Amino acid sequence: MPRFDPQPERRPAVVTGASSGIGAETARVLARAGHPVVLGARRVEVCDAVADEIRAAGGEAAALHVDLADPASIEHFAAEAERAFGPAEVLVSNAARIEPGSALETEPADFEDVLRVNVGGAHRLVRAFGAGMVAPSGRAGAWPAIPPSCAPKASRSPSPTRWLPRAAHT
């Protein structure tokens, strides 16, 4: 059963790619809305500066290093984030390598690196934080794959978890 019923008062949030652009601003907005926020990126010193700014404005924030190309770094980040503020209630998987260029301009090795961060890293991140959000018993095996045919129904449903496999509810 999801632990969002009712929603807890304190809802720790995690934002990756918080050293720049959309991620940094998302962290500020979440903090202003009352969420304790963990800011993650490789340039942890930049995240630290944003976290200082949030704390100076009365919010709660912690800056942690994470490299989405490195599975061990993601696991460490998830453990440290939980140590900082408790289990995350909100995950903003924002970090990405953005390298525009046509197929002919892009080296295959660079393209594979982008996939490793933007796809593989995001997937590992969601697994590291998401399992605890839907399966408080810790049974990661209950983490559901939503068939494409169910996803539109689930997004429109007032009770989205109804569309998840039974194992995810128990």
Ligand SMILES: NC(=O)c1ccc[n+]([C@@H]2O[C@H](COP(=O)([O-])OP(=O)(O)OC[C@H]3O[C@@H](n4cnc5c(N)ncnc54)[C@H](OP(=O)(O)O)[C@@H]3O)[C@@H](O)[C@H]2O)c1
């Ligand atoms: N800006 C747009 O117009 C736009 C439009 C559509 C979608 N988006 C998406 O929105 C997101 C943010 O965009 P943005 O414009 O704010 O990008 P940005 O300023 O370039 O920020 C990218 C962030 O990702 C982090 N990052 C990159 N590689 C990483 C890695 N290996 N591990 C951990 N963090 C990593 C960077 O931090 P470090 O370098 O410190 O690690 C940085 O904080 C991206 O996912 C982008 O694809 C943006």
